[in-house]
Amino acid sequence: MHSAAAKNISSHDGPDSAAMGTLKVLIAAGGTGGHVYPAIAIADALRDSSTNTEILFVGTKNHMEWQTVSKAGYNITSIWISGFHRRLTIKNLLFPVKLVSSLVQSLAIIKKFKPDIVVSCGGYVAGPVGWIATKMGIPLAIQEQNSFPGVTNRLLGKNAEFVFTAFDDAQKYFPEDKTKMVGNPTRKSLIQTNRKEALKTFDFSGERKTLLILGGSGGARSINEAMQKHIDTLHNDLGLQIIWQCGKRYYDKLRRDIDGQDYDRLRLKDFINDMAKAYSAADLVISRAGALSCSELALTGKPSVLVPSPNVAGDHQTKNARSMVESGAAKLVPDNELKKRLADVVDEIIHNEQQLKKMSQSASDLARPNAAKEIATVIIELIHKENKITD
Template identity: 35%
Template structure:
């Protein structure tokens, strides 16, 4: 197939798109692919690094307040639709997929006006403003959480398929990477991290809980985030830096690779993280970021906790004791681990990319 994919702004929009492209390549289903993003967006770095053809349009989001700037944004939107139409006519795609972010609004809407089959993918429980807008025009709305179905009035278009990142994670096998961090590959290990940039409240709680973690019968990996690492290290007593069961790191490249070696994940509840965790059947303790739009991470986290696959600690309630006690209650009880792991597997979608590809091929064949 010839496919245009568009999504940008955050990794949560970009990585599922990349996972879809990768799976299409693995199945030898791509004749040609083009990714449309913005020049300044994160996608420009991620996509070009993978040597995927990449073109840009200029677009930005509307301000939430009525301002003169929104007039300029509206003009930019209509201009970006024109640019998108030109790109689409030149590329001649069989299907166009949008994974969220302002850039996908222009690209997918332009494809709709040109009568090209269109699909959007919504990663979160609460749909983004772009996908809500596009839902009126696209042929199919693919969701990763069943709770998102209520966000769209176009029920007949909705298909539940999960998040393509899940299928990437499901393919990863246990690989003893813990040895790379001077930990015992055969000892139960928990990973605690606050996202790619780290999170100060989580870091503070972990630092205060280090005396308890140092005495635990399990191992703990603590990822601070690059920008926080030096400051965190200065606050930690040397005996904890040298503890055999503790590894403190600024960042882990290709973090999904270590997931099969873990017994528990503690961190934020972004859609990509949840897709990866549940695909592998890992128990989790979520500390949702309260700073995201519509507090969607809390809704994401609760949707997993309702199935018994995770516990949720609000950032405002986070303390060192609460963090350690919740971790220990899972890590020290194999029966609890097994129950949470089974619940996690039950809501995971390890074939998410293939399900999305089936939607695409169905539309192409129909057209």
């Protein structure tokens, strides 16, 4: 599949691991949970599909992947890279140095690990790794989570063997013959939790409704501000149980602000490690409309109020949210209206059993639970084809 010109960095030497029975997969993903969790789901599916699969992640030490990947049971190594800031900042002076360094590090990692394939799930870390892989003649597969692809995956797309997308809108940014719409890979563990046990984990009652607030892995300031304004109404007037994931950078201040208040049914969290139990306990979810969040809401069948971030490329979160709204799975509240409308929107939905049931079914109808397995199957087939393996 690869021309001799594409192999101008010729170091993919030695015996092919796939030919010897071991499939070696290098996965590059970093920055946010939207990139990292789908990557872990793909790794899990690869491991389930082939017992002789060796997987190595590439990330950065200063982002969530460094801890999250290890906790999921996979090895991870790092390169030194970050994004180029659009506004003028002194940090941009380091960008050329980081870029060169990351390319050298990526080359060293690939030479040492000798992967049969590289999988890019997005984030700045995927750029150098994916680019070096294609120059070495190693097949590259891309998993794009959003309706509007990130810069890294758009740049890598033309040299990829396969591009796996989750939204129809993303198809137009990649070569048509290489693109396959499969949905976003999600963690199987999200649906393996009993509701009664989940409620017990948070010391909640089955007699009250539970509201789950998610701001993404880093938290969302506007959602936090709206929650602060409406917490009395939600907790006291509506009598809700509340799990509020606010983000590590907001946690200390919020904890101080609510300290001494009588919110006995509030669980303020900087980060939620066991999302399966959080989803299972929830009757209604307030969330950003990132691609992974939408996919997880569909997989878990959770009614939601989606608040698209206004600070994302191509306004892709609004597009994600509208697809959920049009199906009847969610309500959309613009970011600049949430502070005014939060309590009213929750009140309209959370005690309406018929509406909750209808939204839950609509969310479940959107789920693509086999996305990770489909991607793993194509990756394994490609490795076998490249190495001329017959079963």
